[in-house]
Amino acid sequence: MRRAHGLKILNARHKEIRRLKREGHVAEIHGNKFWNSSFLIMDHLRRHPLAKRTRVLEIGCGWGLLGLYCAKRFGCRVHGIDADAHVLPYLQLHADVNEVKMMAEKKTFQQLTVDYLSNFDLILGADICFWDELTPVLINLMNRAQKAGVKEIMIADPCRPPFNDLSNKAQERFDEVTVVEKFLSKPVRASGEILIVNTRYN
Numbered sequence: 614m615r616r617a618h619g620l621k622i623l624n625a626r627h628k629e630i631r632r633l634k635r636e637g638h639v640a641e642i643h644g645n646k647f648w649n650s651s652f653l654i655m656d657h658l659r660r661h662p663l664a665k666r667t668r669v670l671e672i673g674c675g676w677g678l679l680g681l682y683c684a685k686r687f688g689c690r691v692h693g694i695d696a697d698a699h700v701l702p703y704l705q706l707h708a709d710v711n712e713v714k715m716m717a718e719k720k721t722f723q724q725l726t727v728d729y730l731s732n733f734d735l736i737l738g739a740d741i742c743f744w745d746e747l748t749p750v751l752i753n754l755m756n757r758a759q760k761a762g763v764k765e766i767m768i769a770d771p772c773r774p775p776f777n778d779l780s781n782k783a784q785e786r787f788d789e790v791t792v793v794e795k796f797l798s799k800p801v802r803a804s805g806e807i808l809i810v811n812t813r814y815n
């Protein structure tokens with residue numbers, strides 16, 4: 614187990630992780646571990662804290678550490694969605710280990726309707742744009758989020774080509790887009806960008 618940003622993060626050899634694998638929870642769309650881009654957003658939020666009342670949705674949440682960080686550090690109400698039901702027990706395990714609450718359910722990006730998204734102020738996603746076909750899916754999701762009244766969307770990535778494409782398309786489509794470059798040496802060496810779309814404008 615390692616500790617970072619006030620969170621306990623279990624590694625693949627931890628007995629509870631091995632137990633979940635033995636029980637058949639084997640992630641099918643790369644949600645088999647905690648990915649580093651979440652650290653890029655955690656580091657950004659540490660410098661730009663969230664208000665406690667912020668309603669956060671973590672999309673493609675995997676083990677949910679980014680959402681759990683928002684719940685633990687800022688006291689936000691956080692919900693997670695992921696297309697792969699097998700990641701959800703790992704999220705619940707980390708919620709228990711860290712003594713925070715985070716609700717999560719199986720849903721795809723495509724299933725998030727305007728009505729559903731209207732329950733949130735902020736959408737977060739880390740390492741979720743890794744296939745070319747995810748770029749238009751995520752742009753469409755941003756459009757629906759804007760209609761729903763979501764205020765801000767942050768997506769972090771080590772700059773894979775589909776993410777760079779997403780970033781370019783978001784800059785063409787939305788008026789208020791910021792791209793934050795990050796280079797971390799702690800808690801891991803990681804680099805990448807955070808695409809921040811302020812959906813209040815347009």
Ligand SMILES: C[S@@+](CC[C@H](N)C(=O)[O-])C[C@H]1O[C@@H](n2cnc3c(N)ncnc32)[C@H](O)[C@@H]1O
Pocket residue numbers: 641642643644645646647648649650651672673674675676677694695696697700720721722723738739740741
């Ligand atoms: C590389 S993992 C990142 C997981 C987590 N965000 C992290 O940083 O550790 C990508 C996650 O996106 C989920 N995912 C992929 N396509 C999706 C879709 N269309 N809708 C919802 N989740 C999706 C996968 O199941 C997986 O958990």
